[in-house]
Amino acid sequence: MHNAVERIVILGGGTAGWMTAAALSHRLAGLPLSITLIESAEIGTVGVGEATVPHIRHFNATLGIDEAGFMRATRATFKLGIEFRNWGRLGDSYIHPFGAFGDAIGGVPFHHHWARAFREGAAAPIEAYSLPIAMARANRFAYPADDAASLLSTYSYAYQFDAGLYAAYLRNYAEARGVQRVEGKVTRAAQHPDTGFVTSVTLDSSADLAADLFVDCSGFRGVLIEQTLNAGYEDWSHWLPCDRAVAMPCASKGALSPYTRATAHDAGWMWRIPLQHRTGNGHVYCSGYTSDEAAHDALVAQLDHPPVAAPNFLRFQTGKRRRQWDKNVVAIGLSAGFLEPLESTSIHLIQLAIGRLLDFFPDKGFDPITAGEYNRLMDLEYARVRDFLILHYHATERDDTPFWNYVRTMPIPDSLAEKMATFRARGVVVNYRDGMFLDASWLAVYLGQRVFPQHPDPRTDTLSDAERVKQLGALQSNIAFAAKSLPMQLDFLKQIGADAA
16 A cells, blocks of 8 residues: 555553554564664663453453463463452452352342342342452462353453563564564654654664654653643543552562452552562552652551562653644553553553554554544543542542542542442443443442442342342352362462462
8 A cells, every 4th residue: 555654663662662562563464564662771661560451361362472371471370350458448348350240130230139138138248249259369260161151251350460571571572573672762853844743763872763653652751742742631630649659579478369459548559469479569649648758668568578679669640641642643551641550450551552553553644533533532441441440539438547538528520420329329330332341340349338329220129038138149159169169379370380489
C-alpha cells in the first residue's frame, strides 16, 4: 500500500515499551515496515507493576507465549484475586475474586437471593459462595475446568510477576522478530513546520531517528505526547489523592498466596505481591497527610521478612492525557495516564491501548477521525476504571484519620454516584457494553465495604425461604469441598517446573 506506515519508533522500554514492541512485531509481521525501540539504561523504569488481571493471559496467548516457560522466566505466581484489608472498617477483610458469586436462581442474579437471606441471618458472608476466594484463602490453585457445568469452571486467573523480568522476556521475543533496540536518551524532537507532526527524534549520541508513527512509552515524562505536543493532562487527584509511593521487596518464604493484598493505612494503602523468589511490597500514600519518612517506616514495619533492596520512591499525579493519540504520536503506559495500582489496572490499560492501536492502525495520512475514536474509547475506559477505584476509597465507614475523613466525604463523579445509588436502592449493578470490571468485581467491593441493597429483586419471592437456604448451603458446602480437593499453589508451580521455594 503506497501510503502505508513504513517506520515505527517506540520511545521507552519497560513494560509498556516492550509489550508494544512484542505485539506490533507479531501482529504486523510480514508487512514492509521497521520497528525501532529507543531505551536508555540510565533511565530507570517504575517497575512495580507486578500484579495483573486475567486479560493478560489473552495477550500472552495471542503472541503464542508458552505459559509455563513464561512463568519460569518471570518468577511468576498465579493470582485469583485481591484481598482488601481495613477498607470498609478497621479489621475488615474481603477478596475481589476473578470469578463468580454463585449462579442465577430462577433467572434472578445470585446476589439478590444472598442479600435477602443475609439480611435475615440465614446466609454466610458473600465470599463463602465464590470458589476462587475459597481457593485463595487456602493458598490452592489449579487450572479452571473446561466443562462449563463444573463448579471448577467458575473462575479465571491472572499472574503476579517480576515486571523487570517480563520486560526482558518480551524484549527477547520482540528482537527475535526484527525489532531493533537503540540505546540512548532523546534530547529533542523535530516537528513538521505545517502539520506539527513529529518527524524525527535526536538522541544524546547525536543520532537522528525518523519515523511515520511514534509510540510514546516514556513514562510520567511524556517526552513526545506532552513535552513536544502539549496534549494536556486531566488531573483526577481530587478524587484519587494518593500521589506518592515507596516500593521495597523482601524475601519470600513459606506458602505462596495466589492473591495480591491491599491493606488500607492511615493515609493510603500498602500492597503485598508474592512472587516465586521474593515478595513485592509498597506503600501508596497522599503527601498531604503523611511524610515520606513516615510512609517508609510504616511499610518497613509491615514487611514479612527483611528487605532485599533499597526503597524506591515514586511521585505521580492521578489522571490521564487529554489526548492519548495526538497527530502521529500515541501514548501508551504511564505517558498516557496513571490510575494508581489499587486494582492492578496499569498493565491492562497498556494491553488495551495496544489492542486499540492495532484496531485503528493508521496510514501516513493519519485521519483525525481515527485518532478521535481511539481517544474517545480510551477516555471511556480510563473514566470507568477511575470510578471503580474511587469506589474503594469513598465506600468506607472509616473516620479515624483525616485522609479517610476526606475520601469518605468528598464529592464523587456523577457517574459513580448514580451507580452507587442504583445498587443501594435495588441491588442492580450498572452494566457497560465495554469496561474491564464486570458485575462480580463491583459486587465484591460493594458488599465487602458494606454497601448493601435495600430492596433485592422482588422476584426472589418466587423461592421459599427454606429452599433458598437449602440452595445457598449446598453451594457453600460444594465450594469448600472443591477448594480442599485442589493442590497448594506451591506444589502446582513445581509441577510446571517453576523454581519456587
